[in-house]
Amino acid sequence: MSTPSLASGPQGPRALRPLLDTVLDALTQGAHARGGPLPAGGPDTVTARVRAAVGDVLPQHGDPDALRILVQALAEGAADPADPLCAAHLHCPPLAVATAADLAASVLNPSLDSWDQAPAASEIEALLTRALAKEAGAADALVTTGGTESNQLALLLARETHGAGLRLVCGANAHHSLPRAAWLLGLPDPVIVPTPTGTLDPAALDEALTALPGPHGSVVVAATAGTTDAGLIDPLPEIAALSSAHHARLHIDAAYGGGLLFSDHHRAQLTGLDRAHTITLDLHKLGWQPIAAGLLAVRDPHDLTALHQHADYLNADDDTEAGLPDLLGRSLRTTRRPDALKIAVTLKTLGRTGLSALVDQVCDRAREFAALVHDHPGFELHDRPTISTVLFRPAPTTDDAVAAVRRNLLHQGRAVLGRARLDGRLWLKATLLNPDTRTDDLAALLKAVEETVEGNTPR
Template sequence: MENSTLRISQQAANQSDDRDVNLYPDIFSQYSADAYNKAIDQAKTLVLQFLRKQTKPFSGITPAALGQQFQHVDLNVPLANYDSLFAEVDRLYVSHATAFHLPHYIAHLNCPVVIPALAAELLISAINSSQDTYDQSAGGTLMERRLIEWTANQIGFGKEADGVFTAGGSQSNLMGLLLARDHFTLKRYGHSIKLDGNPMVAHRFRVFVSEKAHFSNQKNAWLLGLGEQAVVEVATDTRFRMRLDALDKAIQAELAMGNIPIAVVATAGTTDFGNVDPLEGIAQLAQQYSIWMHVDAAYGCGLLLTDQYRHLINGIELAHSVTIDYHKSFFQPISSSAFIVREKERLQIIKHHADYLNPAEQDYEEYPAQINKSITQSTRRFDALKLWFTLRLMGRAKLGEYMEAIIDTAQRAAQYIGSDSDFELLCESDISILVFRYAPAQVQEAQYCALNQYVKKKLFHAGEVLVASTKVQGKFYLKFTIFNPLTTNSDIRDMLNKIKSYGAGFFQ
């Protein structure tokens, strides 16, 4: 097979004393244009087949049935060709993949992805840059820095802001809590946790979160050696947003017990309800008690794109740090997240020099290195390119229209649910999540949980509609996560009717 520019260059190979192209024909053929084109073309065909032919969000297959098909796979014996490989992957994966792009997928915070970002994925994987240092990704480094600057500007931060792309919201939240802890100990005690570990008083550190905040707060407190006991859950209002009076009382109560408040995590878009904590009021209390304010806007970051609903996160610009998940409300493929700080010098504490990678003597103003801002990733994908493609081709305004569409659809869905006597809507949503339950008059309230569990399971295995669920005060609820701008009012009504239809089987 004729070699091309995709393989190791012929000239370089001929200059080697140890290698000869003719001795390694199989290796060099893997870099040929023909091999590349065939693999990419077949992958594209399978993707298009999935997008065009998928009529429902899920096949409904059970783990046991799917697992049986894996028993015949011998990973020690390679398949004969790409035809066999794609056929196997189609059978084991693609045919049963959850179709987030369909309007009747309405379960979790999984967005349909925009096409420009998919094109970027091809470049990201094929070129395989690593975002450690400038010499590994020159243009990529500057693109990522520019996108961080743009995002910080959308938040309302000034020129001193900075940040880094991360693997996801949980990692970004970890960075926020780490900086809060480490800067507090440096300022209060002159103690470097980076060098010397947690001080003796660390068991008294306290972090305040809403009782409906993301579970990563507890996990991150554990990872940082503070333990879950450091996380104080603050009561919420009827819309499940953090109450300012409850936050104030919680901080005072911990102080009275001799504990040490170090941070408050505000949520801009709760996972269960899509509501936004009162950011401006929380910022005032954070300033009053001299504690770090982090905003988890993994979901609510999409509000930055829309002028119509931007006011819902007023006060985010007062935070010390912010979590952004582009792979949620910016309609990007997984993974694409960011951690942004209001003051870039706060990130200096993360830096650790390695002579082979980011030596101390290097001028990082001249040759920037994103590794200096990352806590858990050395080799890191160039995920920023997906957002670059998206913004440069579609623009903020178009993404904002998508966000407005899902918010408007959620508002109409809330009206449908609220006006139907067979349903019980728990609360309104600032963004696009609705928690409700099927509650027909002929059913006793004691049966509501069993009825809604039955409906969810039937919907899942039918595969026609995928909804999520949650528990509130021990009661089981269904959940619509409206995250697709193509979901229409008709789709919403159809899904509600299917809930009723499957619910009828509960009485038989």
């Protein structure tokens, strides 16, 4: 057997070209076999098909056709976020240019734990993080794996600044990663403020902060700009003012809504974002990046000194003094990919106008879909969308029937919708992140739900 080829080096391009053709053909064949946004048949069918395709994962002798077989199996069994009827989650279809940039990152395989492993990548990351921090009204930013890591990092920086007795105060609408981060970091149990309307009420927050004992600066308030369930935005200016009045630190989780910064039309919804001490951003949501593409923006760069670590083989003092950049304090991770590259390529390729157009398109499609639901006598609309999430349900019906409709659509492979509980009821959730979605796609999505309701049998 010949020696496997490397992806980089002199022979890299020659080795990769036929493999890329194999991958692209397998993706096409897998998508054709799938025939829709999701494989039909449910978990048992998908499991059986994948096991039959993969066989022995570690055979005695290698199979030169493994790349085609496994990629085709992956594509056939995928939930394709580029299909207009795949609209359940904050799971975007990535842009081709970003995906191509990600291939370059994989080929060169730089690791951003020391400058000598990533000379150019480290500078690209520095330029990108400063630019996006400025866009959010902050001073600096770190690249993360997504909203969960960013939220955990935000609480870590707050704890290291204000002490281990730091208390998290957040709404019941906050992402689950925030209370979990408080637990992981050994912080006191968080104060969860009820959010019956879906957003954090300033009066309820004021009451919760007033009732808290302890010294000033021992509280971090977490607000949300783009809730996972409904895409709602907390009243950021009022929350920022309350946090300041109570001498509390402010973190804003804008993993979803942060993409509105790119849109002149929607940017005003994030007024008050620049008053946060830390801000979570996530461009593998409303940014069309391959996973992962998260950031944490910080208002005070001195907060980042808490992350400083020393390892002589990575950031020896004499190397740093000689001018080699110290990257070890730029992340909780050591080995990490140059995820900044694909983001930087996207921003430079599309520019502000191109990104704004994408954001505006998905927001417009959400409003269009909400109007279809509103005008249909067989459905109930929860509310006009704030960003690009629409909650709706058949009317009249029960929560059990709503859940069954969603599962039946999944089992048929016909449509992928999420679920959200708000106002004490269960809703179907359509999160529209595909800028290529057309009006007739929206009608087809609603028609699929309608036909499933008419023939629904619980599973």
